[in-house]
Amino acid sequence: MKFRYAKLLLLVALAFSLLVSLFAGRINSYVLFVLYYIGINIILAVSLNLINGYTGQFSLGHAGFMAVGAYTAAVITNRFGDLNPFAAGTLFLGALLAGGLLAAVTGLLVGLPTLRLRGDYLAIVTLGFGEIIRVIFQNMNAVGAARGLSVVHGYTNFFWTFGAAAVTIYVVTALVHSTYGRGFIAVRDDEVAAEAMGINTTKYKVTAFVVGAFFAGLAGGLYAHSIQFLTPSGFNFMQSIAIVVMVILGGMGNTPGVVLAAIVLTLLPEGLRWLAGVPSLPGIPRAYPFAWVGNTRMVIYSLLLIVLMLTRPQGLFTWKRKTPFPA
Amino acid sequence: MTEFLQQLINGLAFGSILALIALGYTMVYGILRFINFAHGDVFMLGAFAGFYLAPKIAAVLPTPSVASGLAVMFMAMLICAAIGVVIERFAYRPLRRSPKLTVLITAIGVSLFLEYTGQLVFGAAPKSFPPLIPVYPIAHLGGLSITSNQVIVLAVTGLLLVALRFIVLKTKIGMAMRALSFNPEAAALMGVNTDIVISFTFALGSALAAAAGILFAINYPAIDPLMGILPGLKAFFAAVLGGIGNLPGAVLGGLIIGTTETFVSGYISSTYRDAIAFSILILILLIKPSGLLGRKEIEKV
Amino acid sequence: MNDDLSNGFGMRRKGAQRLEWPAQMIRLAAGSDGPDDNQEFFMKNWRSLISEALLLAAGVFFAGCNKPASPSGAGGEVIKIGEYASLTGSEATFGQSSHKGTALAVDDLNAAGGVLGKKIQLITEDDQSQAGQPATVVRKLISSDGVMAVLGEVASSRSLEAAPICQENKIPMISPASTNPRVTEAGDYIFRVCFIDPFQGTVMANFARKTLKLKSAAVLKETSSDYSVGLAKYFVAGFTADGGNIVGEENYSHGDKDFSAQLTALKADNPDGIFVPGYYTEVGLIALQARQLGITVPLFGGDGWESSSLVPIGGRALEGCYFSTHYSPQDTSPAVQNFVKEYRARYGDTPDAMAALGYDSAMILADALKRAGSTEGAKVREALAATKDFAGVTGKITIDSNRNASKPAVILTITNGQFQYVETIKP
Numbered sequence A: 001m002k003f004r005y006a007k008l009l010l011l012v013a014l015a016f017s018l019l020v021s022l023f024a025g026r027i028n029s030y031v032l033f034v035l036y037y038i039g040i041n042i043i044l045a046v047s048l049n050l051i052n053g054y055t056g057q058f059s060l061g062h063a064g065f066m067a068v069g070a071y072t073a074a075v076i077t078n079r080f081g082d083l084n085p086f087a088a089g090t091l092f093l094g095a096l097l098a099g100g101l102l103a104a105v106t107g108l109l110v111g112l113p114t115l116r117l118r119g120d121y122l123a124i125v126t127l128g129f130g131e132i133i134r135v136i137f138q139n140m141n142a143v144g145a146a147r148g149l150s151v152v153h154g155y156t157n158f159f160w161t162f163g164a165a166a167v168t169i170y171v172v173t174a175l176v177h178s179t180y181g182r183g184f185i186a187v188r189d190d191e192v193a194a195e196a197m198g199i200n201t202t203k204y205k206v207t208a209f210v211v212g213a214f215f216a217g218l219a220g221g222l223y224a225h226s227i228q229f230l231t232p233s234g235f236n237f238m239q240s241i242a243i244v245v246m247v248i249l250g251g252m253g254n255t256p257g258v259v260l261a262a263i264v265l266t267l268l269p270e271g272l273r274w275l276a277g278v279p280s281l282p283g284i285p286r287a288y289p290f291a292w293v294g295n296t297r298m299v300i301y302s303l304l305l306i307v308l309m310l311t312r313p314q315g316l317f318t319w320k321r322k323t324p325f326p327a
Numbered sequence B: 001m002t003e004f005l006q007q008l009i010n011g012l013a014f015g016s017i018l019a020l021i022a023l024g025y026t027m028v029y030g031i032l033r034f035i036n037f038a039h040g041d042v043f044m045l046g047a048f049a050g051f052y053l054a055p056k057i058a059a060v061l062p063t064p065s066v067a068s069g070l071a072v073m074f075m076a077m078l079i080c081a082a083i084g085v086v087i088e089r090f091a092y093r094p095l096r097r098s099p100k101l102t103v104l105i106t107a108i109g110v111s112l113f114l115e116y117t118g119q120l121v122f123g124a125a126p127k128s129f130p131p132l133i134p135v136y137p138i139a140h141l142g143g144l145s146i147t148s149n150q151v152i153v154l155a156v157t158g159l160l161l162v163a164l165r166f167i168v169l170k171t172k173i174g175m176a177m178r179a180l181s182f183n184p185e186a187a188a189l190m191g192v193n194t195d196i197v198i199s200f201t202f203a204l205g206s207a208l209a210a211a212a213g214i215l216f217a218i219n220y221p222a223i224d225p226l227m228g229i230l231p232g233l234k235a236f237f238a239a240v241l242g243g244i245g246n247l248p249g250a251v252l253g254g255l256i257i258g259t260t261e262t263f264v265s266g267y268i269s270s271t272y273r274d275a276i277a278f279s280i281l282i283l284i285l286l287i288k289p290s291g292l293l294g295r296k297e298i299e300k301v
Numbered sequence C: 001m002n003d004d005l006s007n008g009f010g011m012r013r014k015g016a017q018r019l020e021w022p023a024q025m026i027r028l029a030a031g032s033d034g035p036d037d038n039q040e041f042f043m044k045n046w047r048s049l050i051s052e053a054l055l056l057a058a059g060v061f062f063a064g065c066n067k068p069a070s071p072s073g074a075g076g077e078v079i080k081i082g083e084y085a086s087l088t089g090s091e092a093t094f095g096q097s098s099h100k101g102t103a104l105a106v107d108d109l110n111a112a113g114g115v116l117g118k119k120i121q122l123i124t125e126d127d128q129s130q131a132g133q134p135a136t137v138v139r140k141l142i143s144s145d146g147v148m149a150v151l152g153e154v155a156s157s158r159s160l161e162a163a164p165i166c167q168e169n170k171i172p173m174i175s176p177a178s179t180n181p182r183v184t185e186a187g188d189y190i191f192r193v194c195f196i197d198p199f200q201g202t203v204m205a206n207f208a209r210k211t212l213k214l215k216s217a218a219v220l221k222e223t224s225s226d227y228s229v230g231l232a233k234y235f236v237a238g239f240t241a242d243g244g245n246i247v248g249e250e251n252y253s254h255g256d257k258d259f260s261a262q263l264t265a266l267k268a269d270n271p272d273g274i275f276v277p278g279y280y281t282e283v284g285l286i287a288l289q290a291r292q293l294g295i296t297v298p299l300f301g302g303d304g305w306e307s308s309s310l311v312p313i314g315g316r317a318l319e320g321c322y323f324s325t326h327y328s329p330q331d332t333s334p335a336v337q338n339f340v341k342e343y344r345a346r347y348g349d350t351p352d353a354m355a356a357l358g359y360d361s362a363m364i365l366a367d368a369l370k371r372a373g374s375t376e377g378a379k380v381r382e383a384l385a386a387t388k389d390f391a392g393v394t395g396k397i398t399i400d401s402n403r404n405a406s407k408p409a410v411i412l413t414i415t416n417g418q419f420q421y422v423e424t425i426k427p
Helices: A006-022 A029-054 A062-080 A085-111 A119-139 A158-176 A179-189 A191-196 A201-227 A237-250 A255-276 A291-295 A297-311 B002-032 B039-058 B066-095 B100-122 B148-170 B172-182 B184-189 B194-219 B229-242 B247-267 B270-287 C016-029 C038-064 C092-111 C133-144 C156-168 C181-186 C197-211 C226-241 C260-269 C280-292 C310-318 C334-347 C353-372 C377-385
Strands: B137-139 C078-085 C119-126 C149-151 C173-175 C190-192 C216-222 C245-252 C299-301 C322-325 C390-392 C395-399 C409-415 C418-425
Touching (some): A029 A237, A029 C133, A062 A085, A062 A237, A085 A119, A119 A237, A119 B229, A119 B270, A158 A201, A158 A255, A179 A191, A179 A201, A191 A201, A237 B100, A255 A291, A291 B100, A297 B066, B002 B039, B002 B194, B039 B066, B039 B229, B066 B100, B229 B270, B247 B270, B247 C260, C078 C092, C078 C133, C078 C353, C092 C119, C119 C133, C156 C181, C156 C190, C181 C190, C197 C226, C216 C260, C280 C310, C310 C409, C334 C353, C353 C377, C353 C390
Parallel strands (some): C078 C149
Antiparallel strands (some): C409 C418
């Protein structure tokens, strides 16, 4: 990579998150967990951005990869978590990585058959894969099927979520700035021309899926150990859409924008919840005047999508171009 | 044997409803080359339109009766045709010259908007659809059971298909639709008013979806704002299976998916029911992407 | 982008656009870059990592200032009680019912002067019937709002999500209607005021064998619901232990509309009755389709049937079917009739089992507070665990050693489109 400070920045971010997590006990638990979700959503959005934004493969099944990572990590820590309390950190890291790896394999399985598909078909098929993964978990008794899986150890803390987020941003950016990045962008801009120029589009498409899925699996593992109870219905199409909205809001292929969008969209439901809980407003006689607002999260998401595409398809946090993709 | 026939009838009835929705998908794709994700939700709106219209119609016509059923269906079709035109006008027309991805995302946005605003406005809990048509058991031969509702579904689907075929093959606007699906620029050069024809296509597709919604609600009288997601998706798969852009193909695809699902549900396990439809889609896209009856499209570079 | 030029409809863009892509490709292949310059990209990226750090520092700072003074929530003149329910979403009817019952109870308590001399403040949060939400809202109730106890939820899966959080924070939690046994296993601060599925399943099994005198039965359960699977399991165990014969078992998923495949398969097994331990929407449709297919045997199920929407959906197909539930508004005891009258006066409709249980959950908490004499979590927990023969609207409630309620079940049938009381089964 050409820029010198990136590695330093990564170390600073890791140190910062370690520091904050040491003081986490002083922080309101509700706010703390919202911060965890911010970190997890950043990882999800940045990894999806790699597939959708940089490589132009419009994938609607990202929640499936998250599910694979979540269940895998949960099963591992449930099984081995009680053995040695001092090695908890190592175990957690191992579980997360295992979840990510298994999710990466799933990404491979999804990426390969979809090689010939474009645009709409690709979107539908990835949606289908996401749903198939969910249905598989719903029928897998070993992980509790529809009854859900309890995750005994809540290992997730500030260090892990933000450390992982920082690492994800670093890796994705490094990848994009390498020859792989050139390949991704070539595939996105014009696949046929890229093939004609001798670029192995298969390699790049599959790599994008595998790396994106790996980080989604990582995020899934972190999610599992924060919420401590997994149900397959939590990894459905709506969850995938929520991540897609972050990528589109931030601007496809625009990592800083996507990070910002992830932060904003994680805080949005909490903001709505706060607004709905406002007991009264001067001048309005009704108690809880905004109570209906709490349920409008998905309506807002859908309106965002429509309005953004009609007016600002490059995303809210992109200032350099006017189309969804560069050029 | 009886069980097999029974499952077959059940599957055909369910598949006809899918076929009606699939027709809308395939028509829009044939002309605009894009998947209208919101189509399944127009189906849902048709059912809700029927729900709210039924008491009003009941005040005028005796209910349940064939007349009231037809009146409700007809009015729901009109309402949804209008909705389809409005959606096209405001969400899709401004993006006609934009990259395909933009329209795709917008379509997803419209679909979600209809679903969740529906939840806000109608309430998320399922509502019971009033019986519009009197139900008679038609046949009970040796354990086999066919109800009048199932016969009505098949009959109405058949009638609408004939009507559609007539419109597409024998009228001027049908010819314009076919011209647009072959070559939009040439059609425009030949004096076809593309805006009007596209609006008409959307109206037609949405009306069919509304009819499907009413038929569905008559057979399965619990309606809720999210009811359109799965049938819409499966109908899209049906359209792809039959060859997207191909009208008879959409019907064939619908019937195949309906019957396959029913057989798998009955003989193997129903928990994998939804996964079946997805798997069929993936298979057909891998083996013959142009569908059973479709032509291979050459992509020009 | 090439898509731009060939989207099947629309005029081509003039001039420049068409020739740009080859030039771009050449530039890319040559190794230099497109519009994203390396250095510039990095500069922007720097901002993203820094903005991440800064935002979080700000958040952490403000969060630190936000910690409530004491978790007992009784710093002032109110006792804060939290409630989380599915007020919106696909199970909204259950959540709204239980909330109405709870709110009525709180109002009744406050009208009578409050508890321990203080008024009760009920803070309600909506979890939108979605997985993932209960954890967030319960954390908010405990950490931000500072409640001293939590009431909720009706759906077992959502109770299971929130229970460990309440346990960890030593905040007593009372579920009005979650029947899955695992909920109270989360810890000794978790209670419920309803019976559990093993009891309910056995009740229905006994009813089927002894009262309905069925020799064989089939089961049609919802595999996507823990509640349904659990209830089916206990029913099968009880039915076979009593000498009955299970001739067939079929499954369906939440949201399914068409059950003809499964029903046709079950019809071929020729059962004397079909046990359908599901929720009212699917049950109504199942009844309709069963009758259409010519299945005439009775259907029976559990408290998931209990809803005012059941009969509108199922219609006459449900005549002569049975289900177990927590209470009946036709119960002639004065406590129930008073409750029904008050509820009708305030909300206009008849309270269902969820509303009655919501009412009882709040009342039991108030009773425990009075006996504990303080709002301290541990003391309230002790008082709750010691509840004996509490006269609730849903019957005499005794909290057993597993923190479940030992109380009778009520069997209802549907006659002329109305729920009709049949009998009460004691534990």
